[in-house]
Amino acid sequence: MVAAGALLVAVGVALLLSNTVELRSDSEGTTRSENYLLRVVDVERSVVDVETGLRGYVITGRPLFLQPLYGARAGLPAAERALREAAVANHAYEHGSDALIASVGRYLEGYVVPLLARSQHDLAGARSSAVTLEGKRLVDGIRDEAASLERGLSGSEAARQNAAHDATDRSITEAIVVLVVLTLLTVATGTLIGRVAVEREVAREHSDATSETLQQSLLPSCLPSIPRCELAARFIPNSGLVGGDFYDAFETPNGTWTLIIGDVSGKGAPAAALTAMARWTLRSLLESGASPVEALRVLNSTMIGQSLERRFVTVACMRLREQDGRLQVTVACAGHPPPILVPTAGAPHPVGAEGTLLGVLPAIELQPAEVELAPGDGIVAFTDGITDQGPQEGPPPEQALAGHPGHGNADSLADALQRLSEVYAGPYRDDIAILALRYVGALPRQETEPAIRADPATAVPGSGDTPASGSIPRV
Amino acid sequence: MSPDAQSARTSNASGHLGIVTGGNGDPAIVTLTGELDMSAAPGVLASLEGLTGGSRAIVLDIDGVAFIDSAGLRCILMCEGLCRDAGVELRLTRGSPRVRRVFKVAGLLDRLPAPDPDPAGRD
Numbered sequence: 119m120v121a122a123g124a125l126l127v128a129v130g131v132a133l134l135l136s137n138t139v140e141l142r143s144d145s146e147g148t149t150r151s152e153n154y155l156l157r158v159v160d161v162e163r164s165v166v167d168v169e170t171g172l173r174g175y176v177i178t179g180r181p182l183f184l185q186p187l188y189g190a191r192a193g194l195p196a197a198e199r200a201l202r203e204a205a206v207a208n209h210a211y212e213h214g215s216d217a218l219i220a221s222v223g224r225y226l227e228g229y230v231v232p233l234l235a236r237s238q239h240d241l242a243g244a245r246s247s248a249v250t251l252e253g254k255r256l257v258d259g260i261r262d263e264a265a266s267l268e269r270g271l272s273g274s275e276a277a278r279q280n281a282a283h284d285a286t287d288r289s290i291t292e293a294i295v296v297l298v299v300l301t302l303l304t305v306a307t308g309t310l311i312g313r314v315a316v317e318r319e320v321a322r323e324h325s326d327a328t329s330e331t332l333q334q335s336l337l338p339s340c341l342p343s344i345p346r347c348e349l350a351a352r353f354i355p356n357s358g359l360v361g362g363d364f365y366d367a368f369e370t371p372n373g374t375w376t377l378i379i380g381d382v383s384g385k386g387a388p389a390a391a392l393t394a395m396a397r398w399t400l401r402s403l404l405e406s407g408a409s410p411v412e413a414l415r416v417l418n419s420t421m422i423g424q425s426l427e428r429r430f431v432t433v434a435c436m437r438l439r440e441q442d443g444r445l446q447v448t449v450a451c452a453g454h455p456p457p458i459l460v461p462t463a464g465a466p467h468p469v470g471a472e473g474t475l476l477g478v479l480p481a482i483e484l485q486p487a488e489v490e491l492a493p494g495d496g497i498v499a500f501t502d503g504i505t506d507q508g509p510q511e512g513p514p515p516e517q518a519l520a521g522h523p524g525h526g527n528a529d530s531l532a533d534a535l536q537r538l539s540e541v542y543a544g545p546y547r548d549d550i551a552i553l554a555l556r557y558v559g560a561l562p563r564q565e566t567e568p569a570i571r572a573d574p575a576t577a578v579p580g581s582g583d584t585p586a587s588g589s590i591p592r593v
Numbered sequence: 594m595s596p597d598a599q600s601a602r603t604s605n606a607s608g609h610l611g612i613v614t615g616g617n618g619d620p621a622i623v624t625l626t627g628e629l630d631m632s633a634a635p636g637v638l639a640s641l642e643g644l645t646g647g648s649r650a651i652v653l654d655i656d657g658v659a660f661i662d663s664a665g666l667r668c669i670l671m672c673e674g675l676c677r678d679a680g681v682e683l684r685l686t687r688g689s690p691r692v693r694r695v696f697k698v699a700g701l702l703d704r705l706p707a708p709d710p711d712p713a714g715r716d
Contacts, residue, residue, distance in 0.1 A: 381663060383663045383664060383666070383667040384664065384667065385631070427671070428667050428670040428671045428674055429667065430663075430666075430667065430670070432663070432698075432699065452700070453698065453699040453700050453701075454698070455698050456698075472697075472698075472700060473700050474699070474700030474701065475666075475699045475700055475701070478670055482700070483700060502662065502663060502698075506660075506662040506663070506695070508628070508660060509628055509659045509660040511691065547630060547631065547662065548662060548663075
């Protein structure tokens with residue numbers, strides 16, 4: 119009887135161990151395929167950068183546009199090498215990757231190089247619509263190929279995750295049997311089971327960490343220091359799947375700065391690829407001097423015609439320009455909740471910008487708003503995860519920010535908005551991103567609250583993130 | 594197609610979406626109740642696809658939808674695409690104030706019929 123019981127324990131433990139091994143190899147598979155996806159996105163992004171730069175140059179004749187073009191072109195061989203290596207580690211995708219690299223080669227050698235050469239002596243000819251349509255056709259082809267690689271990956275990824283869930287389910291049933299026998303027989307084996315459980319947990323954490331890495335590649339690694347402003351950001355990944363929300367902040371021409379925040383519908387690898395495309399397309403356009411409305415329109419037409427399965431992007435874009443001790447902010451929203459203006463005097467309220475979401479309709483309407491921030495005023499942009507986690511309805515965001523004007527720094531504005539999502543009991547369905555800006559201006563020191571970090575250099579963005587609430591500090 | 598209403602219930606992460614198909618041909622009516630979110634799309638699209646063969650118009654009744662997020666909005670856009678491809682007219686109902694708010698932020702309020710001017714109306 120004891121021998122039979124011991125045998126049962128041995129079988130049970132063996133089953134648990136095999137499932138743990140399965141789970142771990144699954145998480146290694148996930149790491150490989152996410153690495154591969156990132157490489158595909160890198161190549162695709164470089165091609166988009168080349169085409170954006172090329173078109174910008176050919177259309178405007180401004181050499182400014184050639185910088186991103188040359189940068190992306192110089193980076194392509196390394197990106198292609200990394201893609202080839204990732205494909206080899208992932209054997210299933212070698213063929214598709216080689217085809218993608220070949221298409222990129224044809225695009226560069228057969229189109230970019232000759233067109234650049236022609237533009238040196240005949241800019242008007244280079245500009246002719248037949249020539250630029252050819253570029254769009256080639257780039258569209260490359261992006262279709264990349265999208266089909268990404269789709270293949272997301273399909274196999276889903277199968278892998280299902281297998282992982284099945285393995286976990288089996289483990290649970292088996293663990294119950296094993297534990298019942300164990301309780302009857304011996305305590306000693308319990309230590310071993312404990313160790314197996316720990317290994318299982320480690321494997322799971324590893325898988326979570328790779329998703330987090332991929333998500334972080336969609337966000338800036340640090341926020342810039344904007345003169346006389348404080349900036350704070352939050353990103354709270356709730357859904358457990360990569361993709362979705364993004365934000366960015368960067369310097370733009372003529373002493374301006376631009377903040378963007380956006381949300382891609384859908385989750386997983388295809389959404390992550392679109393998120394990366396949206397972020398970098400907007401950034402390269404805005405850095406080249408496009409206005410927020412122009413940049414959103416170009417992103418919309420870039421997305422139209424791609425097979426995106428009705429995937430759309432919503433974006434709020436804010437261009438900041440300091441003038442005479444005030445911060446002038448141009449806000450453009452495309453299907454995105456308008457940012458909240460938090461003045462030192464008066465109640466917080468959404469700015470009057472509105473517009474159509476991007477990527478679905480060829481004709482969109484965008485109604486930008488101009489607002490002016492006096493020293494001490496703030497403006498907070500966010501994604502709909504703040505308000506749309508479920509049927510339960512919390513107070514509107516502007517109400518959550520009431521009581522903060524003039525007393526809070528950018529960090530506390532972000533905190534106040536983050537707390538709003540806590541009316542939902544969870545589990546949360548959507549990610550949350552928040553970008554809070556406060557214009558410090560040239561406030562005399564004695565007028566500021568002691569807690570305010572008025573020196574922009576010390577206003578470390580995101581430093582107030584509380585790890586307990588699951589946000590990622592980005593410093 | 595059976596004249597009897599058919600219903601399906603899809604389970605979500607934390608709530609439910611009810612799908613009832615009815616109407617006898619033109620227009621066919623698909624009534625959604627509950628939460629239209631990420632897990633809703635496959636059920637809704639399958640219900641619509643089953644009707645595009647036999648109807649020239651489909652009414653998607655969203656008045657009973659209590660909650661819609663961006664994934665639910667994408668589901669509606671996919672329904673539009675599906676119907677356009679099949680040459681079927683898709684009409685949406687007005688929707689609750691909360692659903693209308695989500696359409697407004699998305700810049701898609703023109704997809705919904707204007708609210709009832711009658712102050713005693715459901716809006």
